Amino acid sequence: MLEFDRRHLWHPYTSAVDPLPAYPVVSAAGCRIRLADGRELVDGMSSWWCAIHGYNHPALNHAVTTQLGQMAHVMFGGFTHEPAVGLARRLLAITPGELQRVFFCDSGSVAVEVAIKMALQYQAATGRPGRRRLLTLRGGYHGDTFGAMAVCDPVNGMHEHFAGVLAQHLFAPRPRSRFGAALGSGDIGSFEALIGAHAGELAAVILEPIVQGAGGMWFYSADYLRAVAALCRRHDVLLIADEIATGFGRTGRLFACEHAGVAPDILCVGKALTGGYLSLAATLATDQVAEGISAAGGVLMHGPTFMANPLATAVACRSIDLLLEGPWRERVAGLEAGLAAGLAPFAAHPAVADVRVLGAIGVVETHQPVPVAGLQRRFVDAGAWIRPFGRLIYLMPPYVIEPAELAVLTAAIGRGLDLLG
Ligand code: PMP
Numbered sequence: 001m002l003e004f005d006r007r008h009l010w011h012p013y014t015s016a017v018d019p020l021p022a023y024p025v026v027s028a029a030g031c032r033i034r035l036a037d038g039r040e041l042v043d044g045m046s047s048w049w050c051a052i053h054g055y056n057h058p059a060l061n062h063a064v065t066t067q068l069g070q071m072a073h074v075m076f077g078g079f080t081h082e083p084a085v086g087l088a089r090r091l092l093a094i095t096p097g098e099l100q101r102v103f104f105c106d107s108g109s110v111a112v113e114v115a116i117k118m119a120l121q122y123q124a125a126t127g128r129p130g131r132r133r134l135l136t137l138r139g140g141y142h143g144d145t146f147g148a149m150a151v152c153d154p155v156n157g158m159h160e161h162f163a164g165v166l167a168q169h170l171f172a173p174r175p176r177s178r179f180g181a182a183l184g185s186g187d188i189g190s191f192e193a194l195i196g197a198h199a200g201e202l203a204a205v206i207l208e209p210i211v212q213g214a215g216g217m218w219f220y221s222a223d224y225l226r227a228v229a230a231l232c233r234r235h236d237v238l239l240i241a242d243e244i245a246t247g248f249g250r251t252g253r254l255f256a257c258e259h260a261g262v263a264p265d266i267l268c269v270g271k272a273l274t275g276g277y278l279s280l281a282a283t284l285a286t287d288q289v290a291e292g293i294s295a296a297g298g299v300l301m302h303g304p305t306f307m308a309n310p311l312a313t314a315v316a317c318r319s320i321d322l323l324l325e326g327p328w329r330e331r332v333a334g335l336e337a338g339l340a341a342g343l344a345p346f347a348a349h350p351a352v353a354d355v356r357v358l359g360a361i362g363v364v365e366t367h368q369p370v371p372v373a374g375l376q377r378r379f380v381d382a383g384a385w386i387r388p389f390g391r392l393i394y395l396m397p398p399y400v401i402e403p404a405e406l407a408v409l410t411a412a413i414g415r416g417l418d419l420l421g
Pocket residue numbers: 107108109110112141142143144208213214242243244245270271
């Protein structure tokens with residue numbers, strides 16, 4: 001199997017001829033991932049932010065199998081169904097601000113594409129066809145499709161591979177003010193200048209609220225986010241919040257916008273939406289945006305084949321209920337304390353530039369890029385599933401992780417750092 005995989009399967013962001021090693025996995029339950037050779041790893045990744053309740057959860061399994069007995073899929077053009085309506089009800093009840101309209105799609109990247117389309121169509125339909133550009137922050141990440149890539153960080157975000165093809169947007173510097181601190185002097189200045197100079201050509205500002213994820217795992221000041229939202233209002237530019245990574249409690253609030261009391265015009269969610277069971281995302285909008293697009297008979301030009309897939313929407317309903325029924329706030333706060341205590345000693349390590357923790361996210365930033373394959377082998381040998389990238393070794397475990405399991409993860413990072421000298 002491994003030979004065939006190596007010869008024929010493409011894995012994320014890796015060479016086709018000299019790929020990073022892939023570990024064969026046979027099952028997963030709770031916070032444990034079982035490899036084909038019988039070893040069991042504690043999950044530090046939640047499978048890229050999504051498996052918040054752990055794996056093989058009886059309630060989520062039940063939601064999928066119950067729905068499977070009714071229908072696995074049916075087109076959303078011309079049909080509707082209870083799982084989709086139920087999920088929209090739940091999302092509108094828990095998301096920040098005045099969001100009233102829900103568009104379901106297949107993945108986070110597509111949710112971002114849809115958000116961008118909404119902003120462009122809204123501006124054109126409301127008599128401002130010249131507003132075709134976006135303003136965003138350096139250090140951001142919004143997905144791998146072309147519209148999304150164009151607003152990823154221009155240096156570390158794949159732009160070099162697609163020069164001449166990506167839409168040309170505007171980038172403000174990465175916020176310097178750290179989460180928990182007030183807005184540093186001058187930190188919002190460049191953003192303010194950009195939005196002021198270009199408001200007439202801007203459809204929207206798009207950003208990851210509070211936590212910039214795959215672009216650098218950076219946590220920034222809620223004051224910065226508040227200032228951005230106020231500037232968007234002042235210049236009549238839409239605000240798109242990409243909460244695909246941060247949504248559903250990961251930062252200690254249900255949505256990261258809540259840290260700043262900010263109400264976006266458009267919101268993207270994904271990843272943890274289905275508790276990690278199936279690919280599903282959603283783009284939510286205010287009535288103002290939806291009604292603007294639909295003025296004079298306009299329609300939003302998007303409609304994926306698997307839109308509002310019944311299996312995915314059913315398990316998402318159950319995942320949200322499970323989250324809200326349980327003590328997620330306490331669990332994430334407990335994880336925050338556990339991560340802070342477990343990672344703090346590494347700040348003194350010579351290879352380490354910074355250690356930071358927010359909610360159920362713990363980050364060890366190194367001075368130099370890490371050797372991914374060697375480091376990961378060491379983590380696996382220590383019984384931990386941790387996937388570093390660039391200069392970042394980070395943990396975002398399922399919320400249900402036990403303290404002893406978390407200790408396995410933090411100890412593994414300690415052993416990994418020894419490898420870095
Ligand atoms: N936005 C953010 C903030 C993300 O973290 C990601 C995924 N890492 C995406 C968008 C893209 O989501 P997907 O991989 O589901 O397309």
